[in-house]
Amino acid sequence: HQEIQVDDEGSQQQRSTGGGGGDQRMTMNAPMRRMRSSEIVMDGAPKDSDRTVFVGNLSQDVDEVILYELFTQVGPVERITLPLHDDPGSDRVSHKGYAFVQFADGKVNSARHSVVYAMKVMNDIYLYGQRIRVSRSNSRAGTQDESLLEPPLLPGDAAMVEI
Incomplete structure (x- = not known):
């Protein structure tokens, strides 16, 4: 597990935990490069627009963690991308x-079902x-493919289908 923290001067501190050893810390004193977007990616998932929804009209109070918590109510989330303003003159991101x-x-x-369900x-x-x-x-x-909104059959449901 790794964490990267940024202090007030822009220095990064990376911490690895887990395994048999204790905490390992590495500090980089170079200023952090400004990013164009902030992302959460699970297991290196590649971008796939067929599995993705656009979420608009977001308050500045919303961040990736809030979006993750909200949209996991719909289905398993594997990537969140939150584009950032590119304003070099501002300290506020x-x-x-x-x-x-x-x-x-x-x-x-399926992810496709989650997309349709999230829109609904x-x-x-x-x-x-x-x-x-x-x-x-x-x-x-x-x-929208409305058939995707039908509840999926669960194990044991087949016995309840009338013939």
Whole structure:
């Protein structure tokens, strides 16, 4: 497990924990490079627009952790991208008011199902006083496949199907 912390002067401190040893710390005194987006990526998941929703009209109070906690209610999340403003004259880092949330295939539902479900249940909810917009991130899949919103069959459900 690794953590990277940045102090007030812009120096980074990286800490590795776990394994048999104790904490290992490494400090880099070079100033941190300004990033264009902030991301959470699970297990090195590559970007895939078919598994991703666009989330718009976000308050500046929203960060990647809040988005992760919110969207894991819909399905397993494997990547969150929150584009940041590129303002070299400002010390304050702010995002652009939108994000991309990418889902993983779960044990019961596919990532594609999670995309459609997120659009249905998360669109127009209020988060920090602002109504968020949730839509597909890719433009070629413009229509919702309502059949994906049917609840999946669980083990043992087949016995309940009438013939």
